[in-house]
Amino acid sequence: MSGPIVALKGVTKTYQQGAIEVHALRGLDLEVQPGEFTALSGPSGSGKSTALNLIGGLDTPTAGGVHVDGHDLGALSRKALSDLRRDRIGFVFQAYNLVPVLTAAENAEMVLALQGVPEKERRQRVVALLDEVGLGGMADRRPDELSGGQQQRVAIARAIASEPAVVLADEPTANVDSATAEMLLDLMQKLNAERGVTFLFSTHDPRVMARAGRIVHLVDGRVERDERRDG
Amino acid sequence: MKFGTIAAMAWRNIWRNRRRTLVTLASMVFGTFLAILMTGMGDATYGKMIDMAARMGNGHVTVQHPMQVQAPAPKRYISGVGALAKQLRADPQVVAALPRISGQMMVAAAGESRGAMVIGIDPTAENEDTLSALGSISEGKLFAADDKRGIVLGADLARHLGVKLGRKVVYTLTDRHGEVFSGLGRVRGLVKTGTSSVDGGLCLLPIDVLRRALGYGPDDATLVAVLAADQRHTHGIAARLRHLENPTRSVLTWHQTMAELAGFIDMKLSGAAFMEGLLMLLIAAGIFNALFVSVMERLPEFGILSAIGWGRGQLFALVMLESLWMALVGLGLSAVVTAWPYWKLSTDGFDLSAKMGEGAEVANMMMDSQFYVRIHPEHLAFIVVAVVIATLTSGLLPAYKAGTVNPVDAIKLV
Ligand SMILES: Nc1ncnc2c1ncn2[C@@H]1O[C@H](COP(=O)(O)OP(=O)(O)OP(=O)(O)O)[C@@H](O)[C@H]1O
Ligand SMILES: [Mg+2]
Numbered sequence: 001m002s003g004p005i006v007a008l009k010g011v012t013k014t015y016q017q018g019a020i021e022v023h024a025l026r027g028l029d030l031e032v033q034p035g036e037f038t039a040l041s042g043p044s045g046s047g048k049s050t051a052l053n054l055i056g057g058l059d060t061p062t063a064g065g066v067h068v069d070g071h072d073l074g075a076l077s078r079k080a081l082s083d084l085r086r087d088r089i090g091f092v093f094q095a096y097n098l099v100p101v102l103t104a105a106e107n108a109e110m111v112l113a114l115q116g117v118p119e120k121e122r123r124q125r126v127v128a129l130l131d132e133v134g135l136g137g138m139a140d141r142r143p144d145e146l147s148g149g150q151q152q153r154v155a156i157a158r159a160i161a162s163e164p165a166v167v168l169a170d171e172p173t174a175n176v177d178s179a180t181a182e183m184l185l186d187l188m189q190k191l192n193a194e195r196g197v198t199f200l201f202s203t204h205d206p207r208v209m210a211r212a213g214r215i216v217h218l219v220d221g222r223v224e225r226d227e228r229r230d231g
Numbered sequence: 232m233k234f235g236t237i238a239a240m241a242w243r244n245i246w247r248n249r250r251r252t253l254v255t256l257a258s259m260v261f262g263t264f265l266a267i268l269m270t271g272m273g274d275a276t277y278g279k280m281i282d283m284a285a286r287m288g289n290g291h292v293t294v295q296h297p298m299q300v301q302a303p304a305p306k307r308y309i310s311g312v313g314a315l316a317k318q319l320r321a322d323p324q325v326v327a328a329l330p331r332i333s334g335q336m337m338v339a340a341a342g343e344s345r346g347a348m349v350i351g352i353d354p355t356a357e358n359e360d361t362l363s364a365l366g367s368i369s370e371g372k373l374f375a376a377d378d379k380r381g382i383v384l385g386a387d388l389a390r391h392l393g394v395k396l397g398r399k400v401v402y403t404l405t406d407r408h409g410e411v412f413s414g415l416g417r418v419r420g421l422v423k424t425g426t427s428s429v430d431g432g433l434c435l436l437p438i439d440v441l442r443r444a445l446g447y448g449p450d451d452a453t454l455v456a457v458l459a460a461d462q463r464h465t466h467g468i469a470a471r472l473r474h475l476e477n478p479t480r481s482v483l484t485w486h487q488t489m490a491e492l493a494g495f496i497d498m499k500l501s502g503a504a505f506m507e508g509l510l511m512l513l514i515a516a517g518i519f520n521a522l523f524v525s526v527m528e529r530l531p532e533f534g535i536l537s538a539i540g541w542g543r544g545q546l547f548a549l550v551m552l553e554s555l556w557m558a559l560v561g562l563g564l565s566a567v568v569t570a571w572p573y574w575k576l577s578t579d580g581f582d583l584s585a586k587m588g589e590g591a592e593v594a595n596m597m598m599d600s601q602f603y604v605r606i607h608p609e610h611l612a613f614i615v616v617a618v619v620i621a622t623l624t625s626g627l628l629p630a631y632k633a634g635t636v637n638p639v640d641a642i643k644l645v
Contacts, residue, residue, distance in 0.1 A: 058538055058638045079542070086540025093538075093642060096531045101243035113232045114540050158539070 003070065005165050005198055006032035006055050011064035013050050013221070024050040025221040027064070032166065032200055037192045039209050040202040042218035048202035051218070052170045055200070056089055057081045069165040086114050090159030090167035092201075094174045097155035098143040104130060104150075105139035108157040115162060122161075129157045133187055149180035156187060160197050169201035173208055185211045232545060241552035244525075245560075251521050252557070258517040259561035259618065262510040264569050266614050271573065271606035273503050276598075277496050278605075281462040281485060283596050286363040287429075288333060288350055289488045290456030291465045292472065294319070297481040299453065300488060305334055305445050306407045309480045312452040319457050322471060324464040327361050329353070330452035332441045336404035338384070338434060340392040347388060349404070349434040351441030351452075354378075361458060364422045364433060371396045371420035374437055382416030383435040386423040391431070394418055402434070406446040414444055426596060463607065492596075507614075511621045514561075519625035522554055526629040533633045534641025547634035554626025558619045565618075576604035 013025040025047045032038055040048045053059040054066050057073050066073045069088045076084060085091075090111075098107045105126050112122035130139050133153040135146075143151050152172060159167045169188075173181035185208060191197045192213075209215050217225040245252050285291045294315065296307035309315070312330040319328035332351035337344050352362060355376045359366030364383075365373060374381025382400060384392075394400055396418055403413045416436065423430055442451060459468055465484050472482045486493040526533070533546055584600035 053639050056538065082537075082540055082542055085538060091535070091538050093535060096642075097535060099240070099532060099536070101240065101247060110536075111539055113236055116232075 004031040004067075005034050005069055006030065006200065007065075007067040008051070008055070009065045009067075011051075011054060011061045011066060013047070013054065013059070014062045023221055025054075025061070027222060028218075030216060030223060032198065034165075034198055035192070035196050036198055036200075037189065037213040038200045039212035039215045040200065040218060041204070041209050041215055042224070044204070046218040047221040048218055049170050050221075052168050052200070052202055055166075056091060056168050057085055086111060087162065088165045090162075090164040090197075092152065092155045092159050092167065092169035092172045094171045097158075098151055100143050103140045103142055104135060104146065104154045104157075107143070107154050108161055110158055111162045126157065126161060129161055130154070132191075133157045134183075147180070148176045149183060152176060152180075152184055153187060156184070156191070160191060160195070163197075166198045166200055169199065171202055171204070173203065173205065178205075178207065181205065181208060232541075234548075237545060237549050238552050238556075241549055242556050244549070245553050245556050248525060251525070255517045255521040255557065256561050256564055259514050259557070259622075260565045260568050262514040263562065263565035263614065263618055264572075266507050266510045266617075267565075267569050267573065267606060267611065268576065268604055269503055269506060270610050270614065271577070271604035272602060273499065274607045274610060275577075275603040275605040277499065278462055279603075280492065280496065280596060280598065281465075283363060284489050284492050285456075285458060285462065285485055286359075286361065287596070288331070288362065288456065289454070289485065290327075290329070291459040291462055291485050292457040292469050293454050293483045293485075293488050294457065294472070294475065294480055295454035295483065296479055300483065303334065305405060305453075306409075308332075308407065308445075308447055308451050308453050309455075310448065310451050312455055313450050315475070315480075316455050318475065319455060319472065322468055324460055324468050325457055326460050327456075327458040329356055329361055329456045329458075330438065330454075331456055332438055332445065332447070332453045334404065334441075334445075334453065336402050336434065338388065338392060338400050338402050340394045340398065340400045343392045345388055345391055345432075347385075347402075347432050347434045348428075349402070349436055349441065351436050351438035353438050361456075364424060364429060364435065367422050367424040367429075368420045369423035371418070373435070374419045376437075378419065378437065379440060380415065380417045381419040381437060383420040383422060384418055385430040385433040386421040387427070387431040388433070389418060389421050396421065402436075404444060406444065408446060410446075412444045414440070507617075511617050514618060515621040515625040518554060518557055518622050519628070521557075522550065522626055522629040523632075525553075526550060526633050529633075530636055530641040533636040534638040537636050538638040538642070543634040546636065547630045550630035550633045551623065551626050554622050554630070555619075558622035561622070562615060562618055573604060573606075580604075 008028050008030040011025050011028040015022040015024055028051060040051060042048055054061050055068060057068065071084060073081065105123065108130060109122045109126040112125065127139050130136065133156055135150060135153055138146065138150065146154065173184055176184065188199055189211060192199055203209060213229060215227045216223055296309055298307050316328040316330055319325055334349055336347055336349050338347045354373050357365060369386055373383060392400060398418050400416050400418060401413055402416055403411060406412050422433060438452065442449065457468065459465055469482050469484045476482055536546060580601045580603040582601055
């Protein structure tokens with residue numbers, strides 16, 4: 001199977017704010033292929049978060065179709081959507097990703113636990129994964145014992161632990177300093193190159209965009225530019 | 232995700248805001264502590280009152296003519312009481328079944344006369360455990376079995392009549408046909424209980440003497456008083472004895488024969504139930520507040536959990552388990568905090584004489600100023616269940632909020 005992992009066709013999203021209609025997306029067309037490392041860029045309010053929420057099945061479009069991993073999200077029940085998120089989509093948010101009362105390993109294995117992977121197996125997988133994201137030996141630390149960058153690494157480990165079709169990340173580096181952002185980008189690139197993890201993330205930061213294999217530039221809820229670079 | 236994993240996470244979550252949790256637990260412990268002590272004091276006090284009342288003449292359960300309560304009269308007696316008492320004693324929860332005759336009469340001496348309540352008893356079958364007045368004979372003693380002239384009077388009654396031990400009195404009553412009968416009695420004993428209705432108005436006569444006076448046969452009596460080993464068995468015993476009822480005899484509980492006492496206790500119990508309801512509300516409000524605030528603070532976290540695939544039911548269960556943990560920890564702490572004071576108050580009791588003097592008369596009984604706390608196990612179980620239900624109920628709305636979180640809105644709060 002080698003279609004696009006994410007496909008948006010003519011997607012609009014209109015918010016009703018009192019008497020005013022806010023058009024967050026105005027006919028967005030976008031396809032993401034397996035293995036891509038794509039940045040969504042664009043000015044504030046251009047619709048990046050809205051697009052990621054629709055792709056992640058967290059919100060529904062006003063019009064148009066959203067397909068993820070071959071599923072038409074509009075046709076799925078709430079439960080099926082929840083299962084699809086659990087099994088096929090990884091999420092990294094800007095902040096508050098981790099449950100503070102759980103250790104790094106417990107946070108990272110959360111999705112595997114939801115899937116019912118036996119405790120021993122998931123612990124093995126997650127400890128190896130934490131090593132891979134540069135957190136060797138920190139499996140038993142709580143989030144408040146980790147730096148902001150380390151916390152984001154745990155979130156990335158959790159997002160990829162179940163080998164999802166795509167990892168969606170809304171401004172994953174917005175809350176860390178630029179050196180940490182560089183290191184997170186290094187990590188995501190490495191996972192993309194070595195494991196073939198498909199990443200779709202939004203950012204404002206030109207230095208982050210510079211690392212992307214593809215930059216989709218949104219303006220006013222539409223794709224203004226779609227740049228591909230071979231790296 | 233396994234239930235145990237969610238329960239473990241819930242456990243850790245309740246300790247995230249240690250101070251808030253401890254304050255909430257403190258209010259639970261306070262409420263439970265008060266509920267147990269209040270209920271325990273009621274159980275001990277009312278249990279004692281009921282037993283005292285039962286020993287004043289009617290027993291916990293009374294078998295008598297159906298009309299005796301509304302319209303007592305000598306003609307409303309029951310027959311075959313010997314066999315009946317034997318049947319009653321066969322019940323495993325019955326400790327005694329005593330045929331008695333109770334009624335009204337006039338007692339006179341040296342120109343003074345007074346109305347009195349008379350109880351005819353079998354002196355060989357009765358003692359202070361079956362009739363409390365027998366424990367309060369301050370002078371003299373109870374008439375012997377072969378004493379046809381013996382009479383025991385309340386001490387104040389004797390004083391009003393101007394008679395002392397060994398003196399003679401004349402008693403007058405109407406027999407079962409409505410004829411006036413007069414008899415002579417010699418005062419063998421005086422009763423001083425501290426209760427005015429007893430000291431000023433009680434007479435005891437041998438039951439056989441009274442039978443003859445009233446024109447009853449040797450196997451007739453006005454009632455059979457049934458004493459239970461435990462007053463809480465009253466209704467069970469009465470229900471089992473129901474088959475003995477017929478048009479001339481009915482089975483009544485102390486609730487029916489001592490309506491004043493029953494009313495008093497019912498009023499006290501509904502007051503206590505109201506207080507306990509308030510305490511449960513206090514507990515529920517404390518938990519609700521703590522859980523609600525903590526869920527609202529954590530909405531972004533619930534949003535993220537929902538995004539990564541937690542189901543609604545799982546998020547709901549997480550918060551419900553948090554409230555269940557609160558209930559269990561709260562009950563555990565309550566047990567620890569309550570144990571010593573409870574033990575102290577159940578063995579030594581506490582003295583309210585500063586507040587109520589040496590005793591107080593309640594429903595014609597002298598209540599002692601020493602109070603004890605002894606809760607019935609079923610009431611303790613009820614309180615425990617009520618705390619758990621109050622806690623779980625207050626968890627419902629917060630849990631619903633967590634379960635129905637909208638990830639997009641919740642994460643935007645970040
Ligand atoms: N719940 C909402 N109600 C009303 N308007 C909304 C809502 N969410 C987003 N919008 C509007 O939709 C537009 C797109 O918002 P969105 O958050 O997708 O932009 P963005 O590109 O992610 O911006 P930023 O770079 O600031 O994160 C904005 O004009 C925003 O104000
Ligand atoms: Mg955004």
